[in-house]
Amino acid sequence: MTVKELRETVKSLLTEGKVDLVIGWGKGTMPGTSTPVFIDTAEKADSLIFDSTCRNNLSVYFTKDRRALAKDDKKIGVLVKGCDSRSLVLNITEKQIDREKVTIIGVPCNGVVDMKKVVGKVDGKEILEFTDDSKKVTVKGREFELTFPLDEVISDSCLTCVRRDAVEYDLFIGEAREPGSDENAYAEVEEFEKLDSEERWERMKQEYSACIRCYACRNVCPSCYCNVCFVDQNDPQWIGKSPEITDTMIFHIIRNLHVAGRCVECGACERACPMDIKLLLLNRKVAKEVRDRFGSITGTGLENKPAMADFKEDENQDFIMG
Amino acid sequence: MIRIEKERIDEFIRALMETWSVYAPARDGKNTLFAPVEDPAGIDHGIFNTDKSPKEIFFPHSEVLFEFEGGEIKKVERDARPIAVWGLRGCDARSLRLLDKVFGSAWQKPDNDMFEDPYWKEKYDDSIIFGTACNEPRSTCFCNWFGAGPHDGAGMDVKVVDTGEAFILDPVSEKGKKYIGSLKGWAEATKKDVTKMKAAAKEADKAMGEVFGMDGIQEKMADLFLKPVWNDIGAKCVNCGACAFICSTCHCFDVQDEGKKGKKGKRIRIWDTCMFPIFTMEASGHNPRDMSKDRLRQRFMHKFSYFINNYDEHLCTGCGRCVIVCPVNLDIREVVREVMACEA
Ligand code: SF4
Ligand code: SF4
Ligand code: SF4
Ligand code: SF4
Numbered sequence: 001m002t003v004k005e006l007r008e009t010v011k012s013l014l015t016e017g018k019v020d021l022v023i024g025w026g027k028g029t030m031p032g033t034s035t036p037v038f039i040d041t042a043e044k045a046d047s048l049i050f051d052s053t054c055r056n057n058l059s060v061y062f063t064k065d066r067r068a069l070a071k072d073d074k075k076i077g078v079l080v081k082g083c084d085s086r087s088l089v090l091n092i093t094e095k096q097i098d099r100e101k102v103t104i105i106g107v108p109c110n111g112v113v114d115m116k117k118v119v120g121k122v123d124g125k126e127i128l129e130f131t132d133d134s135k136k137v138t139v140k141g142r143e144f145e146l147t148f149p150l151d152e153v154i155s156d157s158c159l160t161c162v163r164r165d166a167v168e169y170d171l172f173i174g175e176a177r178e179p180g181s182d183e184n185a186y187a188e189v190e191e192f193e194k195l196d197s198e199e200r201w202e203r204m205k206q207e208y209s210a211c212i213r214c215y216a217c218r219n220v221c222p223s224c225y226c227n228v229c230f231v232d233q234n235d236p237q238w239i240g241k242s243p244e245i246t247d248t249m250i251f252h253i254i255r256n257l258h259v260a261g262r263c264v265e266c267g268a269c270e271r272a273c274p275m276d277i278k279l280l281l282l283n284r285k286v287a288k289e290v291r292d293r294f295g296s297i298t299g300t301g302l303e304n305k306p307a308m309a310d311f312k313e314d315e316n317q318d319f320i321m322g
Numbered sequence: 323m324i325r326i327e328k329e330r331i332d333e334f335i336r337a338l339m340e341t342w343s344v345y346a347p348a349r350d351g352k353n354t355l356f357a358p359v360e361d362p363a364g365i366d367h368g369i370f371n372t373d374k375s376p377k378e379i380f381f382p383h384s385e386v387l388f389e390f391e392g393g394e395i396k397k398v399e400r401d402a403r404p405i406a407v408w409g410l411r412g413c414d415a416r417s418l419r420l421l422d423k424v425f426g427s428a429w430q431k432p433d434n435d436m437f438e439d440p441y442w443k444e445k446y447d448d449s450i451i452f453g454t455a456c457n458e459p460r461s462t463c464f465c466n467w468f469g470a471g472p473h474d475g476a477g478m479d480v481k482v483v484d485t486g487e488a489f490i491l492d493p494v495s496e497k498g499k500k501y502i503g504s505l506k507g508w509a510e511a512t513k514k515d516v517t518k519m520k521a522a523a524k525e526a527d528k529a530m531g532e533v534f535g536m537d538g539i540q541e542k543m544a545d546l547f548l549k550p551v552w553n554d555i556g557a558k559c560v561n562c563g564a565c566a567f568i569c570s571t572c573h574c575f576d577v578q579d580e581g582k583k584g585k586k587g588k589r590i591r592i593w594d595t596c597m598f599p600i601f602t603m604e605a606s607g608h609n610p611r612d613m614s615k616d617r618l619r620q621r622f623m624h625k626f627s628y629f630i631n632n633y634d635e636h637l638c639t640g641c642g643r644c645v646i647v648c649p650v651n652l653d654i655r656e657v658v659r660e661v662m663a664c665e666a
Contacts, residue, residue, distance in 0.1 A: 029653040
């Protein structure tokens with residue numbers, strides 16, 4: 001796929017009247033960043049890009065108070081990586097999005113860059129220029145220039161991802177690759193499981209203690225779309241508002257369970273966190289449970305209901321306390 | 323002006339710690355912030371703008387106002403020593419001064435009757451601010467849009483300039499002059515130091531991006547209030563609290579009681595933000611800022627319109643933190659540009 005192909009495809013969709021609006025990525029204001037763009041004219045399509053900086057999961061723009069977008073008569077197109085497409089599938093199976101009204105445009109993903117990893121590579125120095133291709137990344141700063149393999153700086157979620165290309169699409173720019181196997185996708189979770197419960201708790205506490213309760217993780221998540229989130233209720237108030245570890249953990253654990261069988265492991269939450277909290281581990285732990293107990297991988301097929309919304313007579317029930 | 327050779331900086335801080343409760347840039351796990359200094363060796367003098375803003379020194383994320391039990395109210399004791407802040411950047415020093423207009427005495431005029439917040443005043447009024455001049459501003463810095471610059475001393479009591487081998491302490495305020503005057507055992511800055519300081523200031527100025535003119539922005543913002551431009555600007559915002567919580571000037575808060583309702587517990591003041599729907603949710607269930615774009619607009623209205631009307635300054639000092647943390651790269655500088663480019 002070239003950027004030109006991408007732009008031309010979007011332009012023709014718009015001029016042929018197949019869509020009224022396309023949600024995609026454009027160049028960001030800092031090196032190594034992109035920003036969501038809303039393209040409603042053919043001219044604007046020239047601002048579209050797709051590369052390893054396109055880390056936002058754009059499916060979020062079909063949820064929360066943007067839900068209306070996909071409900072009124074507008075025909076909307078959206079660019080998706082593999083994980084983003086799974087979010088759309090989840091929202092479609094949960095009847096939040098009408099499949100007919102979205103034009104899903106797949107783009108080939110090689111993993112998105114985690115800028116915190118890049119900054120780590122240059123000892124925290126400021127990066128003034130960032131360039132990438134499908135295999136490597138080059139960064140420049142005041143007195144340095146460094147090139148390294150893309151795989152060394154992609155997000156953790158991309159390291160374990162076996163569905164880099166859209167699982168559901170109307171058109172794909174380039175050629176979609178077949179998904180890999182989920183068999184060994186949870187190595188880091190297995191490591192975590194080896195710790196005893198006290199060690200696990202300590203590790204979680206340590207990780208989450210920096211949380212400032214900004215809810216960026218929740219707000220970028222396409223699976224988190226309750227009309228009123230439990231943390232935003234005050235009558236009754238379910239949870240204390242101070243950033244103290246007890247309340248913070250309650251927030252994270254409940255959110256974790258609310259997205260059980262619904263999290264697509266896109267890692268958007270983790271990348272959004274201003275405090276660099278590793279949120280994915282707990283999500284992936286739950287995703288692994290869902291895979292092992294219900295044989296379900298979230299958002300991989302329109303015909304599959306989300307695990308928690310489905311019931312099969314022969315399904316594993318040994319976790320129910322009797 | 324005195325000079326402190328770098329090898330002796332810990333000695334200087336240690337002396338400061340005898341009378342003051344000192345806060346300085348430090349690393350806490352993956353993030354940087356202003357932390358109480360226990361050992362001067364733990365200060366990271368090389369940190370640029372800390373990830374978390376220093377507003378929390380004077381306006382903590384969660385602050386106990388008082389404790390209660392039965393009908394009794396108990397004041398919470400805090401460290402009685404005055405606060406000294408070491409290593410504050412110019413933008414942050416000015417941010418504190420803006421917050422002092424809201425909570426403290428900086429905006430007291432004979433003809434107004436502004437509320438003064440005792441919790442802020444007991445910390446800020448007696449504090450001393452050692453600010454660090456920025457020799458290498460970052461591409462996200464835009465303090466120069468607000469009439470300041472990387473070597474500006476506004477809001478500081480003492481400006482500290484790093485010349486490579488030494489820190490030069492240049493008193494700015496009366497308080498700063500008094501403190502520096504009271505010190506013994508430190509050499510005066512030399513002519514060479516002064517030359518170096520001037521050169522560093524010049525270099526730093528050169529490294530700043532171009533100033534974007536913001537004249538008349540408050541009226542412009544007010545005129546645009548109902549205009550569709552906010553649909554465009556607000557479209558990508560996901561309405562989290564990252565920008566406001568990380569911001570050194572955002573200061574909205576909520577007050578809550580924790581503990582056993584009405585019986586025993588504490589009343590706390592906690593950061594809140596106009597980005598959260600519950601911030602303006604009314605008891606009837608109606609929310610005047612119902613859509614995320616309404617809430618995003620509020621953040622910028624406050625910074626570039628209401629605050630100017632009320633306090634004669636922008637509620638932003640160009641620290642660039644929100645630019646860095648926003649998960650969708652909604653860059654405040656772009657917002658200003660878009661607003662200024664708009665025909666009302
Ligand atoms: S919880 Fe995180 S990883 Fe899971 S779907 Fe939401 S944003 Fe993606
Ligand atoms: S984004 Fe990070 S800091 Fe914000 S609430 Fe989520 S975990 Fe906490
Ligand atoms: S609005 Fe952004 S740049 Fe301005 S003071 Fe706040 S965090 Fe800094
Ligand atoms: S501007 Fe960015 S950081 Fe601020 S609320 Fe919107 S998405 Fe979050």
